[in-house]
Amino acid sequence: MDSLMVVHFIHENREPDNLAATILLDIKALMLEFEDCRLQHILREGNAAAYFLASLGHSLSPGLCIWDSPPSGLRPILTEDQLGVCFLRY
Numbered sequence: 001m002d003s004l005m006v007v008h009f010i011h012e013n014r015e016p017d018n019l020a021a022t023i024l025l026d027i028k029a030l031m032l033e034f035e036d037c038r039l040q041h042i043l044r045e046g047n048a049a050a051y052f053l054a055s056l057g058h059s060l061s062p063g064l065c066i067w068d069s070p071p072s073g074l075r076p077i078l079t080e081d082q083l084g085v086c087f088l089r090y
Helices: 003-012 021-032 044-057 074-083
Strands: none
Touching: 003 021, 044 074
16 A cells, blocks of 8 residues: 555545554544644655655664754755755656
8 A cells, every 4th residue: 555545545534444454543543633634645756855764764773763963865855855946756
C-alpha cells in the first residue's frame, strides 16, 4: 500500500482489508483526538527533506534519534526548499 492509497483510505472512511488494517485504524482514531487534523498526499519531489529522513531512518538502530544539526546531505535539501527550487517529476 503506498502513501496515496493510505490518504484515500482515511478520507473515504472505508474499512481496511489488508495487513495494514490495524495501523490505519489507529491513525484514524488518533486523528479524532485533534481539533483540526488534515491529511494530504505530497509527492516525494515536493517533500524531499521528509523522504531523505525516512530513507536515513532505515539505516539507523531503532529508537529516538536527535541531531544537534541537520544530518549530512539534508542541509542542501533544506536550502533548496527555502529558496523555492522547483523539481520536475519524471
